[in-house]
Amino acid sequence: MQNRKPHSQKAPQTGHSIFGTILFSLLAVLAVEFLLLTFAVHATRLGPQLNQNAEDILAMQVDNRSRYLQSIFHDAQELTSLSDAINGLTQQLLDEGEISLSTLDSSSDAAYPLLEAAAPELISTLRIKSVTGVFLILNTHDLDKRKQDSLMPAIYLRDLDPDAAPSQRNADLTFVRAPAQLVQSLSIATDNSWSPTIRYRALGNRGFLYPPFQAAYKDGASLAASDYGHWTSQSYLVPGDTHEAIAYSQPLILPDGTVYGVIGVELLADYLWENLPCSELQNNGTYFLAVTDTEELSASELQLCPVLRSHCDGQPGSADESLTLRLHSAHTRRYLFSNTLYIASVSPLNLYSRNAPFSGKHWLLVGSVPAVQLFAFAQRLKQLFSFIMLITLAVGFVCSWLVSRRLARPVAKLSAEVAAAEADSSAIPHLSATGIRELDQFSSAFTQLSKDVLDSSTRFLRIMKLASAELGGYELRDDSVYVTDNFFSMLGLAQEQPDPLTPKAFRALMGTLEQRWFYRLSPANNKVFAIPQPDGSTHYITLRVTHILGESASEVGLAEDMTTTVLEQQRIEHERDYDTLTGLYRRRAFDRACEALFQQPEKLGCAALLMMDLDNLKQINDTYGHDWGDQYIRQTGQCFAANTPANTICSRLSGDEFLIFFYGYQDQAQLRAQLELLSAALQRSVSILPNGKQLHISISGGIAWYPTDGHDLLTLKKYADFAMYQVKHSHKGRMCDFDIGSYHQEAYAAQTQQDFERLLQEESVSYHFQPIYSARSGRVAAYEALMRVDLPTLHSPAQVM
Structure with a gap:
């Protein structure tokens, strides 16, 4: 075995140090713990749950306060007793002639008797109800026709502190509107904005006069007075006054349906917010x-018109323009005001009966808090938790660094000794003890392993020499290459072996090998190379490559001579796919090649399947023997192979049957020209029989066209076979196209034959007897049996016959 190394002998430093490995592992554990803690916090949804609790508390507070406020409003708008009392006084004065409905709203003098009589009732109502004001306004005409700024008789009485004990002399009351004569008679002080009458301001649906009066007036007072009750949907100021208020009013209706004014109560904003402490x-x-006109209060968007707003300092604020509240959670909504996001809870106030004229106006109590303030506690808790986690990470990092240093020191000492021993590759390293049991066991095992490696390498070389197949191999590392003596000669690269053999030169040479002689991939995805030999033969070499990962990563390759196996496999594949007599495709190879084409219809174009049968083959076999019959078949196959273009697939099915598939033509005319050339070539092909006669090839064939006759191979085969059958039973030696009409006719004839056989086997015949009468006597002389049959293709006796 050769050992060739590059010029740089020292391997580059790769991987992590033991200190870094331990440190990274401890830090990974710390990170996992940190992530688990973070996940636990998120999984328990601590922050969102705290936010949800804050929202639920807000919704509960608003809901409780709305019920209390609704009780105040319901108490305030219960004016039935007052309305009945004033109606009784009015009717009495009308009966006595003290007042007249035609002039009642013309002046304070004309209305004074009624105002004087109604004043005690108004004072009594103001005393028993938690309201800051009560009023009576007289009017008997259509307000749509009344002039703006016209004067109307009225009483407007106010108590700025309704929860205080009442004064016996009414010293705590003030007149905002009342005739001067009434003020003097009752000795009640007047407000700074006092006036003897109310000036009609024509405020339409915004005021406390027009909506209830005009609704009853136009409706003909068909409902009860309380059903026309109306709360002002905007706060108002009495002219000359500084007290913002809202009011409830309802019309005064006599028993005959005459609407002659309104009565109502006032709630000052100051008083309301004392009962609604923000x-x-x-x-x-x-x-x-x-107030909102939205019917469904659970809609995703709620359009509101604020009536009164209270700020956190306890002072009422002015109403704003309409707000859009969007659904935020099950109990809260959100809106943007002055670039600040608010979380709001909305609770309805049921002030109107369902069928009342103003039931479409829904009153709401809204409690809102800036989102930053509402979720402040959860945010502070989140910041505290983040700070604690950062401190934990810092302490964990310091501890991990100290532990890593302590554990890595003995391993670093052992590593230094191994590096020192590497300088002398022929010596077996002897490592000193570290005091750590596992490391000392590793040192002993490493020394023993070095001895075993030397023994194993010697044994491996002996085994390779005894192998039946020629083997060669290499080991490639970043700094060296090891190859067997026969490796380059097996791959035909003996003359191109570089010197010195460096990893870079070895990779370049293997790249040249793949470009030059790569043959295919083996079933195990190993590369197979076809190496030409000087004697003209070819050797097939399989190269198996394995990558060994680790601190000393390497690539190991084993080259094996597989020539005998590959040649045997090629022979088996050829005999499987090709007919030994004609050299054409066998049936399965033909089907496989055609099915591959049908998977790509764009390559088919105009195509045709030609199925053929040799004529007179049985006569030749019987007369001259099977050897001459085989020669006749071989000559036919050779003629097909020599006279068909490249885009043709030829096959011998069995015996004297052949299949040819033509494809890739533009139209039938172009393909028919090719068929005529093939037919002429067959006629020119001649064999000399033993008796000296010439034998021309004679075939009978049927043609099925793609896509005219069929779109798949099975259909084309069936139709081509039918067409060939028609030729052989009519005019042999010809090639004819498939005819769908003849096909259906033959199919009908076959079905008729099957039905007739069924008739005979199952005796599917019924008889109907018809009497025959004698003309002489008029009696039945005989019976005629009429046969009846009912099968798909046989209906009458004539067909059966």
């Missing part, structure tokens, strides 16, 4: 009342 929301959020 400080109870997490992180001092915001409460606001809103």
